[in-house]
Amino acid sequence: xxxxxxxxxxxxxxxxxxxxxxxxxxxxxxxxxxxxxxxxxxxxxxxxxxxxxxxxxxxxxxxxxxxxxxxxxxxxxxxxxxxxxxxxxxxxxxxxxxxxxxxxxxxxxxxxxxxxxxxxxxxxxxxxxxxxxxxxxxxxxxxxxxxxxxxxxxxxxxxxxxxxxxxxxxxxxxxxxxxxxxxxxxxxxxxxxxxxxxxxxxxxxxxxxxxxxxxxxxxxxxxxxxxxxxxxxxxxxxxxxxxxxxxxxxxxxxxxxxxxxxxxxxxxxxxxxxxxxxxxxxxxxxxxxxxxxxxxxxxxxxxxxxxxxxxxxxxxxxxxxxxxxxxxxxxxxxxxxxxxxxxxxxxxxxxxx
Numbered sequence: 001x002x003x004x005x006x007x008x009x010x011x012x013x014x015x016x017x018x019x020x021x022x023x024x025x026x027x028x029x030x031x032x033x034x035x036x037x038x039x040x041x042x043x044x045x046x047x048x049x050x051x052x053x054x055x056x057x058x059x060x061x062x063x064x065x066x067x068x069x070x071x072x073x074x075x076x077x078x079x080x081x082x083x084x085x086x087x088x089x090x091x092x093x094x095x096x097x098x099x100x101x102x103x104x105x106x107x108x109x110x111x112x113x114x115x116x117x118x119x120x121x122x123x124x125x126x127x128x129x130x131x132x133x134x135x136x137x138x139x140x141x142x143x144x145x146x147x148x149x150x151x152x153x154x155x156x157x158x159x160x161x162x163x164x165x166x167x168x169x170x171x172x173x174x175x176x177x178x179x180x181x182x183x184x185x186x187x188x189x190x191x192x193x194x195x196x197x198x199x200x201x202x203x204x205x206x207x208x209x210x211x212x213x214x215x216x217x218x219x220x221x222x223x224x225x226x227x228x229x230x231x232x233x234x235x236x237x238x239x240x241x242x243x244x245x246x247x248x249x250x251x252x253x254x255x256x257x258x259x260x261x262x263x264x265x266x267x268x269x270x271x272x273x274x275x276x277x278x279x280x281x282x283x284x285x286x287x288x289x290x291x292x293x294x295x296x297x298x299x300x301x302x303x304x305x306x307x308x309x310x311x312x313x314x315x316x317x318x319x320x321x322x323x324x325x326x327x328x329x330x331x332x333x334x335x336x337x338x339x340x341x342x343x344x345x346x347x348x349x350x351x352x353x
Contacts, residue, residue, distance in 0.1 A: 006034035008129040012054050014039045016047055016073065017062040017091060026060060026091075026116065033122050044068040048076050056086070057132050058125065060112070063092045063103060071099075074106035085135040087128040180351050181300055182211040187347045188296035189289075195336045196292065205260050206289050212261035213268045213293060216246025243269055243278050260289060268293055273327045283330075291330045295321065295337050298328070299344070304353060314345065 013035060017023040023040045030038050039050060044065050050056075059077075063070035070090060077086065090108045100111070109131075110124055190207040198206070217225060220242050224235050231239055246265030253259045267281060267290040274282030286294075302317035312320070318341075325334045337344070 008057075008126065008133070009034045009036050011035065011057040011129050011132075012037045012039070013058045013060065013125075014041070014047070014050060014054070014056045015060045016041055016044055016065075016070075017060075018042050018044070018065040019062075022062070022091070022114070026121070029116065029118055029121055030125070035125075044070070044073050047073050048080055051077060051086075052080065055084070058087050058089065058129055060089045060091055060125075061108075063090050063095065063099065071102055071106055074103070074108065078107060085132060085139075087132050089124060089128060180353050181304060182214075184300050184347055184351050185213070185293070185296055186210045187351070188300065188344055189293050191340050191343055191347075192292040192296060192333070192337060193289075195340050196288070196333070198288075202289075205257055206292065208257050209261040209264055209289070210293060212246070212250060212258075213264040213297070214242065214246065215249055215261075215265055216242030216244065218249070219245045240269070240277055243267070263287055264290055264293055268297060270294075271328045272330050275327070291333055295329050295333055296344075298324075299337070300348075303348065 013030060015023045015026050015030075015038065017026070017040075020040075020042045023042060027038045027040055039054065039056070041047065041050065044062075045068055047059070047061075051059075061070045061073060070092075074088060077088075086107065087109045088107050090103050090111045091114065092111060093114050095103075095111075103111075109128055112121060112124060186207045189210045190203050193203040193206045220239060224231065224239055227235070243266055247262050250258055250262035250265055253262065266278070267286060270276035270279065270281040270286045270290065271294075272283055272286070272291070274280050299317050299321060302312045302320060303314060305311045318338075321329060321334060321337070325331050
């Protein structure tokens with residue numbers, strides 16, 4: 001017998017029996033035991049609609065019914081219940097082995113044989129509801145843990161990306177007082193990546209890795225970084241080492257944003273014709289992310305004021321890029337950059353120095 005204090009009193013139970021009197025009798029048994037949410041139907045075709053409305057915790061289902069039997073009802077429920085654990089207690093007279101096996105295969109969890117024994121009915125229902133609510137509790141705990149893992153992972157990722165962006169701006173502040181160059185660069189590169197057909201995750205990665213491309217400048221002496229006017233040959237050789245220094249600073253990551261940032265830091269001065277540095281990579285040996293960044297970097301550098309030069313006009317910068325098509329830059333990407341130039345100029349205006 002179930003104790004008067006029924007901890008499952010609010011469980012939603014559905015009784016399905018084409019003989020109305022049987023359903024009423026079973027409902028009275030449950031009411032007497034303290035169950036408060038009992039729904040009865042003698043029409044098996046109503047079951048799926050009722051389940052979608054109420055999401056029952058237990059279904060007591062007659063197996064032998066005209067027009068639509070219990071097996072067919074369970075098959076219909078299986079199509080809509082998804083991963084919900086739905087206990088089904090089959091109500092039946094003696095069944096042959098084949099029908100029992102079919103019922104179990106379609107989701108029946110237990111059987112109640114007519115005529116009903118009050119104690120047996122309540123014990124079987126109590127046991128099935130106990131499993132149902134334990135399942136729901138575990139599911140809710142799992143969902144909560146998954147939420148917490150996602151939340152904390154996102155917090156860590158946001159922190160890591162914030163450090164990446166700020167470290168990139170530290171390098172930029174050394175020869176650009178506002179540090180807006182890396183913001184423009186990130187947005188330019190994201191647009192170019194989208195125009196090039198890269199996936200959403202690839203565009204996201206490039207947007208976040210771009211600020212680190214010049215991080216190696218942190219290790220370049222101030223007298224070179226801040227020099228007004230052209231660098232001499234020795235100074236230029238020192239300046240060129242910022243690619244290697246940046247890659248060294250970002251070394252140790254095989255995947256993710258930092259691995260991409262290392263690649264950009266190392267290769268962003270390579271050229272399409274192989275005349276760049278430090279590795280002399282040529283054409284598609286240069287990663288696509290770098291080929292995109294290179295055009296955006298040169299455009300923004302040309303149109304920005306630096307200690308050693310005045311800002312060029314957009315027209316002058318585009319002529320310089322067109323002149324470098326096929327030597328410095330991949331021709332197809334130059335064409336794509338022209339396609340999005342209006343959007344590039346909008347970003348340049350919004351995030352000007």
